[in-house]
Amino acid sequence: MAELAIFAASLLTAAVFDIKAMLHEAHRGEAGRGETRRELALYALICAAALALGAVYLPAERRHSIMSALLELFDIRKQLM
Amino acid sequence: MITNYNNNNKITIRQAMIMYIVACLSPATRLFPAMCARLGGRAGWVGVPLGAAAIAALAGVFALIFKNAETGPRCLSDALTRAFGAVLGRVIIGVYFIWTALLFTLHIRYYAERMLATIFTTADIRFFMLTMLPLVYMAVRGRLEVFARFSEISALLFTIVLLALALCLLPAFDPANILPVTHMDALPALKSSVPPLSTFGYMTLFFFLGEQISNKRDAGGQGRRAALYLGIMLTLVTVICIGTLSPSVAERMPRPFFSSTKLITVLQPLDRFEALLLSEWVISDFIIITAFALILISTSKRLFGVSRTPKLAAPVVFLGFVGGIFIAADRFELEMFSYSVFALATNTALGFGVPILTLITGKLRKTI
Numbered sequence: 001m002a003e004l005a006i007f008a009a010s011l012l013t014a015a016v017f018d019i020k021a022m023l024h025e026a027h028r029g030e031a032g033r034g035e036t037r038r039e040l041a042l043y044a045l046i047c048a049a050a051l052a053l054g055a056v057y058l059p060a061e062r063r064h065s066i067m068s069a070l071l072e073l074f075d076i077r078k079q080l081m
Numbered sequence: 082m083i084t085n086y087n088n089n090n091k092i093t094i095r096q097a098m099i100m101y102i103v104a105c106l107s108p109a110t111r112l113f114p115a116m117c118a119r120l121g122g123r124a125g126w127v128g129v130p131l132g133a134a135a136i137a138a139l140a141g142v143f144a145l146i147f148k149n150a151e152t153g154p155r156c157l158s159d160a161l162t163r164a165f166g167a168v169l170g171r172v173i174i175g176v177y178f179i180w181t182a183l184l185f186t187l188h189i190r191y192y193a194e195r196m197l198a199t200i201f202t203t204a205d206i207r208f209f210m211l212t213m214l215p216l217v218y219m220a221v222r223g224r225l226e227v228f229a230r231f232s233e234i235s236a237l238l239f240t241i242v243l244l245a246l247a248l249c250l251l252p253a254f255d256p257a258n259i260l261p262v263t264h265m266d267a268l269p270a271l272k273s274s275v276p277p278l279s280t281f282g283y284m285t286l287f288f289f290l291g292e293q294i295s296n297k298r299d300a301g302g303q304g305r306r307a308a309l310y311l312g313i314m315l316t317l318v319t320v321i322c323i324g325t326l327s328p329s330v331a332e333r334m335p336r337p338f339f340s341s342t343k344l345i346t347v348l349q350p351l352d353r354f355e356a357l358l359l360s361e362w363v364i365s366d367f368i369i370i371t372a373f374a375l376i377l378i379s380t381s382k383r384l385f386g387v388s389r390t391p392k393l394a395a396p397v398v399f400l401g402f403v404g405g406i407f408i409a410a411d412r413f414e415l416e417m418f419s420y421s422v423f424a425l426a427t428n429t430a431l432g433f434g435v436p437i438l439t440l441i442t443g444k445l446r447k448t449i
Contacts, residue, residue, distance in 0.1 A: 014399070046397060047396045053400065054399075
């Protein structure tokens, strides 16, 4: 859990600076409101994907791999079919 | 100090091709000797020039796609939406986005596994990622021109190092390991061209950076030069590797080119040249990882309807870190994936099949 906490804290710190820069650009008129909203949504989506992946795999007891999960999924599908 | 940057952060098609060449060198030296030896035996080295010839054809396809600089597509995302329509075009861009994300995390893991397996065998794998990824972050945040110039210098260094290593391996080279090649080796040689085709297809991904590449209509000429360079250098690497180790040994080794450099001894006391090769590999890995991060960010632009390049360096790098750790449980899973038909077929289809289809569909619909 400590790993996940450090990971999340680092990501959120970087996100704060980037979002601040994006909002500053929007305030200066370099980007429109809709454009800024889409950029923020995209940023949040990729951050969420990184955090979700970290939350699933970083806790010590869940040392599986993405490839193993995909292979298990396909094996299950084969068994069902 | 006057810095000679242009204002719009664009690179030339020549610089883009050099980035592509250096990016190909790491996966090629990792995969080609073992896979070509496995698929083609003694004639495995013939697959590399066959694959390189396909690069010239692919570059010709892109030269036709980007023929018209004023009214034609500005990048590959633009070409896909023009050729296949807004919905299907976005779906295809989405497939490229997911595949590039997978390749991005895979290459981070390949780099870390290589360091772990070759020199730092007792270190934690996360250490290598934590040293590489901040540099990738800075490169992605910085100017593309600077990264392109670094790639040009690296290409020169790589050429000198590979030629020097090949020269030093000549005493251990046995021509009987690669010759004779007869008409009966035609099918194995063709099979051994699949891994090179799969790697050389990375050229397509670089055209997602098309908005930052100028004079793309010259892609044909620059592509032929890239094909010639990669054909010569990587054939040399494969020939030297299979020639010194023999096909049966090369196909069984995890890193045959690295292992063959351990045979080099100059004037008896001078050896351990494998460290020189490793340092070059690290540079190539840095370039391919950064290139994939840049391509991911460019692809997301069109996919999510953003007109400016978004500031995604931090989340992409964090995604790469977590993805790199958990993409595979161990290096056996990694190797199984590299050698799998799924990975080779997908790389080849996305690298060669889709651009050709894009050109044909675009010309039929008169949108390209």
